[in-house]
Each structure stands twice: as C-alpha cells, then as structure tokens.
Amino acid sequence: MDDLKLALILNAVSPRVGGVLVRGEKGTAKSTIVRALAELLPAVEVVPGCRFACDPAAPYGQCPDGPHDGGRETRRARLVELPVGASEDRLAGSLDLEKALAHGVAAFEPGLLAAAHRGVLYVDEVNLLHDHLVDLLLDAAALGTCYVEREGVSVRHAARFLLAGTMNPEEGELRPQLLDRFGLTVEVRASRDPGERAEVIRRRMSYERDPDGFAADWAAREGELAARIAEARERVESVRLPDAALKQIATVCAGFEVDGMRADLVTAHAAVAHAAWAGRDRVTTRDVREAARLALPHRRRRDPFDAPGLDENKLDELLDQFPDDPDDTDPPDGPDDQGDPTDGDQRHQSEANDQNRPRPDHNAQSAADQGPPDPGQTDQGHAEPDQAAQGAAESFQVAGAPYKARLFSVPGVGGGAPGRRSRGRSAKGRTVGSRTPQAKVTQVHLMATLRAAAHRGWRQGPVRATDLREAVREGREGNLVLFVVDASGSMGARKRMGEVKTAVLSLLLDAYQRRDKIGLITFRGDSAELVLPPTSSVEAGAARMRLLKTGGRTPIAAGLVKAAEVLAVERLRDPARRPLVVVVTDGRATSGDADRAAALLKDTACVVVDCESGPVRLGLAARLAVRLTAPVVDLSDVAHVMKAA
Known part of the structure; x- marks a missing residue:
C-alpha cells in the first residue's frame, strides 16, 4: 500500500496533482483507504449558507447562491461518493422544469459536483460508470465549472475537486479520455507476506470488537499525519522547481513517448508536492522519479491490449543522463515515512525491509498474482507443461496485430446502455x-x-x-458481443487459426471502442467451454484468445447450445442489453445436431464468419448461416474490408 498512500498524500498536499486512480484485485481495501483520506484533509473556509462551498476569499462570480456578504465559516473537506448507477441530474444538479416553464422560476437543486467542490469526488468501480456521466466528469474536470442547461435556462457553479477512483481491471477498462484525467495511478495487490496478512486480520477483528476504541487508539497518530499534511500544503507554494528538474521531467515524458502535455504538468505538480512532503524547498531527482513512477504508467498505453506499467530501469536510465544532485537526500522524516500510524519500531523495521527488497517490475508479474498471462506475450511462451504429452492434436498459432474492424450491428432499435454499435434510445x-x-x-x-x-x-x-x-x-447503444469460436483440429491443421485469432482480436478491440460487453466460447473435441464470461475487459478477452489451443473434433452444436445458455443468464442480469453472436467456424460439424442447436438462437442477431479455405469449398458455414438466419462473411473478405477501412 506504500505507493497508494503516497499518491493520496501527494494529492492532499497539492490538489493540482489531479487525483488518483486505484487499480487492483478485489478485496484489497481500495475503497477503505480512499475513504480514509477525508479524515486527513485540511479544513476549508466557506461562505455560510452557500450550497456550493464558495471560498470567502474568492467567491465564484456566477454562484447561484450569490452575491455573498463576505462572512466565513470553517468545515471539514467533504468526500462525496458518486454511485455507478447515478443519473445525470444527480451528478450535475437539476432544474425544476415545471416551475421554469409554467411559472418562470429557475429552481435549481445542486448535485454531487456541487457537494464535492473543494473536496474529493470518489467513484467506486469507476470503469463501470456510464458514458453520459463520464462526459460530465470530463467537462467539469477540464473547466472547473459545472453547467446545467435546460431549454434556455442556464445555471453554472464552480466544481473543482480531487477525483479519486477505484476499479478492478477484470471488469473492464476506462475510456482513454477519463483515464488521462487522473493525475496518478497505482496498482494494488494483497500482500503475499503471511505476517502482513495476519496483521491485517488482527486489526480488522480488533475493529469489529470495538470500533470506537479502535478509532481512539489510532486518533493521535492520525492527527499527527493530518497536521503534517497541513504543514506540507502550506509549504508547497514556496517549493522551487529548478530548470534542471524541469528538463528531467520533459526528458522522462518524451522518453516514454506519452501523448500530449498533461503528463509533464502532472509530473511537475507531483514532484513539487513530493518535495514539500519531504520538507524540502526545491525539487530534486528523487522527487522527479517518485512523481514519474505514479504519473506515467497509465499514460503510456497504446491500445487496450497493452498492460499498464512503467519500466523503472528505463526511468533510471533517463534520469542518469543528468549529473548527480548533491541535495538529493531525504531528511530524517523523509517521504519513505508516509505517516503510516504504526508503532515506531515496526515502521522502521518495515522500511528497512523495503529498502533491501527489490522494487517490483510493473511489466513482469507472476502468473499467480496476475491471473491470465500477459496478452502481449506470444502463445509459445505460455505453452502448458503437458503440451508435449497431448501430441500433435494441440497446436498454437500466433495472432498478428489487430486492425480496424468492420461494424456488425443488431437490427432494430434497442434501449440498452449507451454505446456506439447499434441504434438505441438514448x-x-x-x-x-x-x-x-x-x-x-x-x-x-x-x-x-x-x-x-x-x-x-x-x-x-x-x-x-x-x-x-x-x-x-x-x-447508439452497446451490445453483448458473444464470440463462438471453432477451435477444432480442422482449423489448426490448415494454419488458419493465426488469421482467426487476428480477426477476433480486431473485433475485440472494436467491441472495446464501441462500449460493448464481450464473451468468448470455444468448441472442440466433445464439448464447448465458456472461456471468458461476459465482461467489459477486452484485456482479459485478448489474453484468452491469444492462448487458444486447437485440436480434436468439431462440436458446433455444443458451441451453439452453450451460447444459448450464456445468453439466457445474461438476459436475467441485463435484460436491456441486446446480444450479437459472432460464430467463427469452417462449418465442419462432426457431432451433435446443429439444426436443433441453431433453433435455440432463432431470435438472436448472429453473424457467421466463414473460415473455410482451399481450392475446393463445401459451403458448410453458409449452410449454418441459413439455419441461424444470419449473414455470412468470408474471413479473407472481412480482413480485406477491415484493412481497407
């Protein structure tokens, strides 16, 4: 949790850093630690009675509650939570349109953006936030102002807040525009140290037995940490950013080829905040390094298949181009002591262990920690130990780089979640x-x-x-795109699986860009398998597709039956989201009743991608498409259309 604590503290010291995105597996206390930040933020002065928390020293000129008489009061900074299912009116505020039209009265009810002004806006599961709410957040974060306009009636108020979000990457990724709005990002995992895990359990059980007593035991040390944050916030304006440090920041950002200039600005603000937190009056190389470690990992991704991370060896190489800074040392109470309210001996022992422990490589993580292998690696690098024992029936083909995908859509007009695929009420x-x-x-x-x-x-x-x-x-709406992929021996024997993987990866990327949920079913041998349950994580889908093995018979019927079962469950979970089934096969069915299985999908929009090749074609995939009442597209034609687009 060291990086997460540091990232939150830097934002508390300087809100200009721009917020924190916390990525990590479930059950790692992401939400708990973010909520705890509110207790450590310095108090703010506000205009009494102002619903928009105007600063008495510089009230917002167009505040709906203005003009203000100059009074002031002090209150705690707020942490406001934005539920994933909130409405647009709940976030931005709403006008009573009946009063506005019938009586000419502009009665405005402030939303969560007004409540979060000069505080923290926290979004749990931020990657599941609906697009229309993301658009509002982007506007408010860029302008520092919230606009509410309804039929010629306009209200605006200040909305400057620290944006904090938590997410589990397995459930989907963030839109690139929103991802870039988070100043810092941190990857969080549960400790694998039995001693640390035992201490977590011990403290949690102690809290459950006596919450008030537990809080009282830690109140003094939390107070010390809050006081130190307040001191650093007062110091931050006087911290100097020398030209040498500025060149280091520019060199690092250019070296990692990040897009735009926001990375440079965020890194600069974070480095200044880090120096203030360490008690220094100027930014050093250490400050630049710590800031870059937190500000750049999520900004160097080129596409959704890239795993976030930062090559720290490369970071050191870029910084080593500059001469050593004689002041690049920490005082006794330096940033490694992040105010963690633990006993002194225990804290110092932990710091000593951390110094002796090599830093984790964010780009290379163990399979036990990461779950599915890195989708960026080749298939051969992940062949299972028993692959040789399975004989020639198992074969791997490496996928090529994905290309721009052709659009397949669901006919008619739906009412599902906003997206960019099919027509839908919105x-x-x-x-x-x-x-x-x-x-x-x-x-x-x-x-x-x-x-x-x-x-x-x-x-x-x-x-x-x-x-x-x-x-x-x-x-436009987003759909559930369910891929049903033929992984039988006939596909691998003709070396077609590499092209199939490339096409499916391209469609996965297209599904991500169009805000779809995706699922992956494969069939071979005697059965079909749900390799990837419906999710928004294109990264997980790509990982499983790259590792797909081929061999055995072709149970098309089993694949279609499994698709019908998955769709039946998903209709109960999300009845408004319409499905699109993409069947990728050469049509050579060797077991099961494909006609009866196809009847299970008669009311579902389908597309058949024909993978048959060679001088003699049997047209079996086309026959399957007739049974499914679906269009059929030749794999080579799909690839040509995609590349031409």
Missing part, C-alpha cells in the same frame, strides 16, 4: 419524437409542449404541467 442523440412524461421531465420537447398547450387552448392559461412533453432521442 438520453443523447438526435430527437426522433416526443411522448407524455413517465416520470420527472429532464429533456423537454419544446414544440410538442407548445402544441399540447395550443390544443388545450391558450385562454385557459399558460403552459401547464400536463402540457409538458419530453423528447425521445435516438443514439
């Missing part, structure tokens, strides 16, 4: 009609409302609540 998009409101109106269809009022008769008064009509909009 809060955003083009207006296609109007309807009588079913609940509170958020998007008024002005012309339909006026027509309803005119039909009722203007002599009976102005626009009434019963005249309101809401807009019906059509945009």
Whole structure:
C-alpha cells in the first residue's frame, strides 16, 4: 500500500496533482483507504449558507447562491461518493422544469459536483460508470465549472475537486479520455507476506470488537499525519522547481513517448508536492522519479491490449543522463515515512525491509498474482507443461496485430446502455419524437409542449404541467458481443487459426471502442467451454484468445447450445442489453445436431464468419448461416474490408 498512500498524500498536499486512480484485485481495501483520506484533509473556509462551498476569499462570480456578504465559516473537506448507477441530474444538479416553464422560476437543486467542490469526488468501480456521466466528469474536470442547461435556462457553479477512483481491471477498462484525467495511478495487490496478512486480520477483528476504541487508539497518530499534511500544503507554494528538474521531467515524458502535455504538468505538480512532503524547498531527482513512477504508467498505453506499467530501469536510465544532485537526500522524516500510524519500531523495521527488497517490475508479474498471462506475450511462451504429452492434436498459432474492424450491428432499435454499435434510445442523440412524461421531465420537447398547450387552448392559461412533453432521442447503444469460436483440429491443421485469432482480436478491440460487453466460447473435441464470461475487459478477452489451443473434433452444436445458455443468464442480469453472436467456424460439424442447436438462437442477431479455405469449398458455414438466419462473411473478405477501412 506504500505507493497508494503516497499518491493520496501527494494529492492532499497539492490538489493540482489531479487525483488518483486505484487499480487492483478485489478485496484489497481500495475503497477503505480512499475513504480514509477525508479524515486527513485540511479544513476549508466557506461562505455560510452557500450550497456550493464558495471560498470567502474568492467567491465564484456566477454562484447561484450569490452575491455573498463576505462572512466565513470553517468545515471539514467533504468526500462525496458518486454511485455507478447515478443519473445525470444527480451528478450535475437539476432544474425544476415545471416551475421554469409554467411559472418562470429557475429552481435549481445542486448535485454531487456541487457537494464535492473543494473536496474529493470518489467513484467506486469507476470503469463501470456510464458514458453520459463520464462526459460530465470530463467537462467539469477540464473547466472547473459545472453547467446545467435546460431549454434556455442556464445555471453554472464552480466544481473543482480531487477525483479519486477505484476499479478492478477484470471488469473492464476506462475510456482513454477519463483515464488521462487522473493525475496518478497505482496498482494494488494483497500482500503475499503471511505476517502482513495476519496483521491485517488482527486489526480488522480488533475493529469489529470495538470500533470506537479502535478509532481512539489510532486518533493521535492520525492527527499527527493530518497536521503534517497541513504543514506540507502550506509549504508547497514556496517549493522551487529548478530548470534542471524541469528538463528531467520533459526528458522522462518524451522518453516514454506519452501523448500530449498533461503528463509533464502532472509530473511537475507531483514532484513539487513530493518535495514539500519531504520538507524540502526545491525539487530534486528523487522527487522527479517518485512523481514519474505514479504519473506515467497509465499514460503510456497504446491500445487496450497493452498492460499498464512503467519500466523503472528505463526511468533510471533517463534520469542518469543528468549529473548527480548533491541535495538529493531525504531528511530524517523523509517521504519513505508516509505517516503510516504504526508503532515506531515496526515502521522502521518495515522500511528497512523495503529498502533491501527489490522494487517490483510493473511489466513482469507472476502468473499467480496476475491471473491470465500477459496478452502481449506470444502463445509459445505460455505453452502448458503437458503440451508435449497431448501430441500433435494441440497446436498454437500466433495472432498478428489487430486492425480496424468492420461494424456488425443488431437490427432494430434497442434501449440498452449507451454505446456506439447499434441504434438505441438514448438520453443523447438526435430527437426522433416526443411522448407524455413517465416520470420527472429532464429533456423537454419544446414544440410538442407548445402544441399540447395550443390544443388545450391558450385562454385557459399558460403552459401547464400536463402540457409538458419530453423528447425521445435516438443514439447508439452497446451490445453483448458473444464470440463462438471453432477451435477444432480442422482449423489448426490448415494454419488458419493465426488469421482467426487476428480477426477476433480486431473485433475485440472494436467491441472495446464501441462500449460493448464481450464473451468468448470455444468448441472442440466433445464439448464447448465458456472461456471468458461476459465482461467489459477486452484485456482479459485478448489474453484468452491469444492462448487458444486447437485440436480434436468439431462440436458446433455444443458451441451453439452453450451460447444459448450464456445468453439466457445474461438476459436475467441485463435484460436491456441486446446480444450479437459472432460464430467463427469452417462449418465442419462432426457431432451433435446443429439444426436443433441453431433453433435455440432463432431470435438472436448472429453473424457467421466463414473460415473455410482451399481450392475446393463445401459451403458448410453458409449452410449454418441459413439455419441461424444470419449473414455470412468470408474471413479473407472481412480482413480485406477491415484493412481497407
């Protein structure tokens, strides 16, 4: 947890750092430690009665509660939690449209962005946040202002906050735009040290027995840490960033080929905060190194298949180009002591162990820690020990680089989660009609409302609540794309699996970009296997696809039956998300009743990718497509269309 504690503390010292993204496996106390930050933040001065936490020294000029009379009061900085399923009105605030239209009164109810101003906005499972909320967060984070506009009525207020998010990468990745908005990122894993794990259990059980007593035991040391953060925050404005350190930052960011200039700015702010935390009045090489370790890993990814991380050896090589800094030492109470409220002897022993322990390589992690192997590695490097014993029936083909994918979509108009694949009703998009409101109106269809009022008769008064009509909009939705891939011996024998893997990886990348959920079923031998349950993690899908083995018979029927079973479960979990089944096969069925299995998917949108090759073709995949009432696309044609696009 050392890196996570340091990242949170640097943000507490200097909010300009830009927040923290915590990535890690489940059950590692990610949420607990982020919530604990609120107790350590310095208090803030606010205008009494202002719902938007205006600073008395510099109140926001367009604050809806202004003008302010100059009073002031002190309160704790807030940590506001944004639920994944929150509505747009809950986040940004809402106008009472009935009062606005019928009575001309702009009654505004502040949202979570207003509550988080000058505090912390925390999003648990931030990678599952809906796109329309992500768009609002991006706007507020970029401008420091929240705009709420409804049919010509406009309200704006200040919204500057420290953005903290936690996520489990297995459940999907973040949009690149939002990922870049987090100043620092940290990978968290549960300790593998039995002694540390035992201490975690001991403290947790102690808290459960007596929560108040446990908190009281640690209150003094938490107070010391909070006081030190307050001192560092006062010191941060006087810390000097010399030209030499600035050149180091620029060299490191250029060396890692990060996009844009935000990485340089974040690294500079983090290095200044680190120097203030260490009690220095100028930034040194050590500060630059620690800042770069936290600010760059998530900014050097080129596509969703790249694992986040930073080559620390390369970082040292880039910094070694500069002469040694004589002041590059820590005082006795330096940044390695991050204010962890533990007993002194235990803390110092832990620090000594940390110094003797080699730093983890963020790019090379053990299979036990990481779960599925790194998708960036070749298949041969992960062949199982018993591969030789399985004989020639098992074969591996390495996938090529993915290319831009052709669009397959679900016919009709759906109502699933916002995305970029199929047509769907959405809060955003083009207006296609109007309807009588079913609940509170958020998007008024002005012309339909006026027509309803005119039909009722203007002599009976102005626009009434019963005249309101809401807009019906059509945009794009995300789907569940379920890949059913033939991994039988006929696929591997003709060396086709490499091309198949490349095509499926390309479609996986396309699914990520279009905000889809993905699943992967393979069939070979006598059965079908759900290799990847439906998820938003394209990285996990790519890892399993790259390791796919071929061999045995071709049980197409088993693959289709397994697909029907998976879809039945997913309809219960997410009934609004429409599925798209992509069957990748040469059509050579050697067992099972494919006709009866295909009937299970008669109401499901399907696409058949024909992998048959050679001078003589039997057209078996086309026959399967007829049974599924699905279009058939030749693998070579799909590849050509994708590359041409």
